């Protein structure tokens with residue numbers, strides 16, 4: 361099912377060049393600097409229970425499409441927050457995916473799943489209602505074998521390093537267990553402080569109290585709160601973290617005076633902040649996080665512009681990350697100015713900007729990253745993590761920011777088996793893009809070959825200090 365020339369340009373000259381370039385990168389190790397896999401998989405190294413638990417239940421790319429066509433999340437085995445009933449019949453869940461496989465035609469999800477079925481589990485027929493049970497049995501058979509346990513797959517995927525993402529309140533027990541197990545796989549954490557820096561995050565006030573409890577700092581004061589965050593950053597660093605991640609609704613930053621910041625903190629910690637005050641507080645916290653990054657060296661990622669949990673009913677029933685996050689327009693030029701006025705010229709600071717708003721690539725992000733030493737542009741993200749999205753990204757970013765103000769690829773996934781597939785798509789699309797530049801005599805092939813390795817491997821390693 362996987363054609364060796366998939367995703368390469370169909371023009372024969374470009375395709376030949378793309379094949380040669382891809383030959384240089386196809387077997388490189390995978391550096392996965394940002395994602396959301398579950399560290400307990402690698403800590404416990406237990407067999408994945410069944411195909412549906414591996415491919416459907418944790419993957420919002422898979423179940424959002426099915427939900428959009430009217431299939432209830434309960435039928436797909438997505439756990440309910442209130443403990444309400446949800447399907448535990450894995451084979452039935454799998455059959456639902458299989459009989460609706462046509463919904464995924466032309467989508468990256470279908471490419472990723474097909475890649476995983478074939479390269480990981482040796483499946484060579486297309487998923488359909490007719491093949492559902494055969495494929496289910498084949499995958500389930502594999503999952504019982506030791507070579508399909510999480511750690512064995514990690515090694516087989518040739519993962520050099522894999523970052524997960526945790527809240528500052530997470531005690532990192534799984535990372536601790538991985539470290540103490542003596543296993544050589546490098547699974548590191550990343551510091552995602554949204555639950556304690558976003559006054560609109562559910563449970564914010566309790567989260568502040570918990571932050572105080574685990575750090576022994578007085579998080580009822582501005583100074584104590586900042587000290588507690590600095591403390592947790594160091595704790596995360598001790599478990600390998602090299603980055604922070606910030607999932608704010610906008611890219612707003614602020615640089616308030618100390619009395620203003622103290623006053624604002626007092627309002628948010630009491631729980632009475634207006635929407636404007638909450639936004640200003642998040643904005644101030646991005647600048648505070650940049651300041652701390654300059655001190656402790658953690659690379660800062662900003663992932664703005666997602667209207668999270670847009671569907672109230674789904675959020676009430678199932679919680680976060682259920683495929684109900686919707687992109688919105690995002691402005692960077694004015695939003696980032698307060699932070700950049702303070703830290704934009706720092707060469708020892710790396711801030712990686714992501715967007716779900718492609719209008720901002722050529723107009724805002726490439727010019728910003730193509731100027732400020734502290735800024736880099738993150739790869740095509742989420743809804744744009746697709747062959748077309750990657751091509752649009754290269755076309756709109758390269759003219760102003762070049763390749764070296766970008767940071768390689770992020771798979772940003774919760775779906776473990778999609779990692780090799782996603783990196784392979786990115787490598788192929790980048791080789792295709794480079795092949796065009798070579799065919800148009802804008803780039804020598806030896807430069808393209810070096811770039812192909814940079815885009816597939818070195819840039820991520822360097823930007824994320826891995």
Ligand SMILES: [Zn+2]
Nearest residue numbers: 394395396772
């Ligand atoms: Zn992410």
